[in-house]
Amino acid sequence: MTRHFFYIVMLTMMLNIILNVPMVLVQDRFHGSIISIVISIIIGSLFIFLFIIGMSRFPKKGLPEIFHEKFPAYIRNPYLVFLGIMWMASGTFALVSYSYVVKLYLNPEMNLLLILGFLLFIIIFGASKKTDSILYLTEIIIVIAAPMVAFILFKAITSKFFYFDHIKRMGHFIWQIPSYSSISAATYIFIGYINLAIVNRFIDSRKLIKVLWTLPIIGIFVLCSTFFIPMGFLGVNGVNDVVFPWIFITDSLRMEFGFIERVLYLTLCLYLLLVLLFGIITWHIGLKLLEGVFIGKNTSAKTNIKREKLFTFVFLIGMGVLTLILQAITNQRQFFYIVKLWLNIRFPAEFMLVVLVYLISRRQKA
Amino acid sequence: MKYHLLIIFIMVTFFLAGCQFNDIDKRFFVVAIGIDQPENAKHHFRVMLKLTIPSAQVEAGKSDFQIITQESNSISEAIRVIQSLVDKKLDFGHCRVIVLDKKIMQSNQLDLMKWFIKRPDIQGITYVAVGEPSAKEVLSWKVKSERLPANALVLAFNEVTNRSPYVLSEILNDYYMRLRESGIDPYLPIIKPINGSFKINTSVVLKGKTIKAELNRDETRLLNELLNPEKTALIDVGKGKDQIFVNAEQTKTNMKIIIPKKGNPYVDVQIKIKGFIEESQKNLHRRSDIKESEKKAAILVSARVKNFLEHLQKLEVDPLGLGLKYQVKHGITKNELYQWKNLYPKLEFHVKSDVKLKGTGTMY
Known part of the structure; x- marks a missing residue:
């Protein structure tokens, strides 16, 4: 099942081509975005290596089990809850962002909360399934979506309206001190590996180490296309005029011989699929991390299984309601501000987790 | 499990809200938008919407449409008023052509275009053009062969259906980028209604955000060839008995700005053309004949392009993006933009x- 790990990492990368990450990078484009992309590739791949080496010392164990062995309850439980909530938040933010996209392009007359509610319904339904069946789902969707994303990227680069000169103009802004938020946003591209915290129960992560070198390469490609391709269409100034630069530029593309002429709709449907999948995975992993709090208690009894199911649904629905409230009380600008804040908090949290896992794995005799 | 599947299928149908709560027969499809100079001086624009009237049979020349006009200070206000003049909901999803009046182009185009860009339902691939004598004339013109309203214009601008080197086409997103960025100037084709059809073979170039000059037919063709390498161009070489016509299938243009330490700065333009001879008075049997024609054609193309570039230089417009190329090398701050402004009129073109x-067709 090692390939499923790659699917999840790929999913996160593909998703963040259009959502949230380009927003931060584009804002800071004259203040060291390019150098932060370079730095984040180094940091991101370092994190991946350390985390996977760390996790591979604990075969067939998830993060909750590892923590259960190593830490007392009063440290482990709050930390697991924190990680779980952080991780669910990343799915939530993708969903809320995408509900704005749906409102804008697909269903302009529908209520935003209603759109988000439907998305959440699917997410809650999917996230309450078993981990391995979610992994199979990931494989199906990525195998369908990846060629299409590649097609859209290809279409964009070969377009007549893609001016390479705009990208070259950015060359004058390479040597600038990068801002912290642009680094933390750019490293977010690689975040998919955190799922290994739970998925490690099903994956032999020692096998992963051999093929890990592919991830930085894909990362470079993804980050560059995230940042530079919208610029090639819109120019270095114009790129900041639009809210979702990537979705905007797919509207400059035309499929003369396709079913639908506007590439925009292909992108939207494709990314709807990816956002839903991303939501399902993050919420599921967050849920499992939280369930780790109850580890060690007798779970085999029949009443307990029922109680666990009840807990799952109540918790997920509770999170869904929180997401709806977040949507209701913020406008788009405030929401982006919150995302940016969250991206900034996420980076040290990720760093802490990776270092922690690596350190406790050093003491573990493999 | 069956129960779950049922729920999923029910959920899926929710997302198939195909008509967005509004059936297709309760909508008016806007296929083209025109903006004219208003008659009343109080207002800024006169907005025209070309609405389709759907009919059961699609036949050439039987496309039926309706044009609603409203003068207003802003487009969004005009659209709201127009909505009150018609019975059905306006739908901009099929708007494929935006026609502007030449007089309206003397005001700032960027502010005008922002409305179109901001609306997600207007396609980014919408064609933008200038209408002569007015946008209204162009919108209300009946084309004999047209099967669907405004379709004739869309087909004329489409690169696949119409490969004529005279037809320039410009889409909304690209037009916006050209208006927004310094270093590259916008251009727009001009549509003129003629008896039963359209004539699209001239164009306007803009300087910055307002109109600067009009290009005639040959200049438009040259601009098109330099902008779009896939257009098939026709090159006529020589005169009288020696005249040949070359059908150029591929035109690759490469431009570089070179500022030597000594001497004048110049633009190095490299053009590579591949093609066939389409028409010639003489028989071209020998290899040397072709070689000679190649040489003659090359000299002619060089002279023609040089003239054209100098013409653009005189007009102080830059639709080819030479300013961008300068910025690539020297930076994009205000200082460099100012320097480029001074440099551009002095540039030489090499x-x-x-x-x-590749051959001469079926005959020698």
Whole structure:
């Protein structure tokens, strides 16, 4: 099942081509975005290596089990809850962002909360399934979506309206001190590996180490296309005029011989699929991390299984309601501000987790 | 499990809200938008919407439409008023052509275009053009062969259906980028209604955000060839008995700004053309004949392109993006933009072209 790990990492990368990450990078484009992309590739791949080496010392164990062995309850439980909530938040933010996209392009007359509610319904339904069946789902969707994303990227680069000169103009802004938020946003591209915290129960992560070198390469490609391709269409100034630069530029593309002429709709449907999948995975992993709090208690009894199911649904629905409230009380600008804040908090949290896992794995005799 | 599947299927149908709560027969499809100079001086624009009237049979020349006009200070206000003049909901999803009046182009185009860009339902691939004598004339013109309203214009601008080197086409997103960025100037084709059809072979170039000059037919063709390498161009070489016509299938243009330490700054233009001879008075049997024609064609192309570039230089417009190329090398701050402004009128053009003739068609 090692390939499923790659699917999840790929999913996160593909998703963040259009959502949230380009927003931060584009804002800071004259203040060291390019150098932060370079730095984040180094940091991101370092994190991946350390985390996977760390996790591979604990075969067939998830993060909750590892923590259960190593830490007392009063440290482990709050930390697991924190990680779980952080991780669910990343799915939530993708969903809320995408509900704005749906409102804008697909269903302009529908209520935003209603759109988000439907998305959440699917997410809650999917996230309450078993981990391995979610992994199979990931494989199906990525195998369908990846060629299409590649097609859209290809279409964009070969377009007549893609001016390479705009990208070259950015060359004058390479040597600038990068801002912290642009680094933390750019490293977010690689975040998919955190799922290994739970998925490690099903994956032999020692096998992963051999093929890990592919991830930085894909990362470079993804980050560059995230940042530079919208610029090639819109120019270095114009790129900041639009809210979702990537979705905007797919509207400059035309499929003369396709079913639908506007590439925009292909992108939207494709990314709807990816956002839903991303939501399902993050919420599921967050849920499992939280369930780790109850580890060690007798779970085999029949009443307990029922109680666990009840807990799952109540918790997920509770999170869904929180997401709806977040949507209701913020406008788009405030929401982006919150995302940016969250991206900034996420980076040290990720760093802490990776270092922690690596350190406790050093003491573990493999 | 069956129960779950049922729930999923029910959920899926929710997302198939195909008509968005509004059936297709309760909508008016806007296929083209025109903006004219208003008659009343109080207002800024006169907005025209071309609405389709759907009919059961699609036949050439039977496309039926309706044009609603409203003068207003802003487009969004005009659209709201127009909505009150018609019975059905306006739908901009099929708007494929935006026609502007030449007089309206003397005001700032960027502010005008922002409305179109901001609306997600107007396609980014919408064609933008100038209408002569007015946008209204162009919108209300009946084309004999047209099967669907405004379809004739869409087909004329489409690169696949119409490969004529005279037809320039410009889409909304690209037009916006050209208006927004310094270093590259916008251009727009001009549509003129003629008896039963359209004539699209001239164009306007803009300087910055307002109109600067009009290009005639040959200049438009040259601009098109330099902008779009996939257009098939026709090159006429020589005169009288020696005249040949070359059908250029591929035109590759490469431009570089070179600022030597000594001497004048110049633009190095390399043109590579591949093509066939389409028409010639003489028989071209020998290899040397073709070689000679290649040479003649190359000299002619160089001279023609040089003239054209100098013409653009005189007009102080830059639709080819030379300013961008300068910025790539020297930076994009205000200081460099100012320097480029001074430099551009002094630039020389060194054009070198290379014509390769692959054959002469069915005859020698």
